[in-house]
Amino acid sequence: MSKIIMTITAASVLALGACTTTGNTERGAAIGAAGGAIAGAIIGNNVGSGDAKTGAAIGAVVGGAGGAYAGSEKDKRMDNARRGPNGEKLYYDNNTGRYYFFDSRSGNSYYENGQFRG
Incomplete structure (x- = not known):
């Protein structure tokens, strides 16, 4: 029993170590x-x-599926939270540390609060 738990723990540590740049779906599935x-x-x-x-084996399959679903839902919420007022994609401005979007009608860019970016 202890060999199995040690093996699973070691595999878990390796899997989680690879999750630093992955999305929430992959991270949730691994965890x-x-x-x-x-x-x-x-x-x-x-x-x-x-x-x-x-x-x-059964726990890994069920836990992986549940974790992937939970991570996918988190990715969806995060994606929807970072949109402009009309659903535009937001971009990050490193100089100001703020997010902005492009208005397709005027061709201008605005900060996420609607202030003209110029």
Whole structure:
């Protein structure tokens, strides 16, 4: 049992280490799979026939799917939060530290609060 948990923990650390530049969907899937595998191994070892491997596999699949769904929903919320007043894509201005958008009707750019950027 302890070998399985150590293996799963090591794999989880490696998977999570690769998540620094990925989106929330990928990060959620990796965290969910790792957590599900650990929980599944513990539950599988203590319930029924005591098969930790099967519990870990089932937990990883269920946790990964749940984590991917949760991460996908978070990505959608973040994408919708960073839009101009008419749904325009926002860009970041490094000089001012503010977001701006282009108005397709006038051809001008404005900060996200509607102030003319110039």
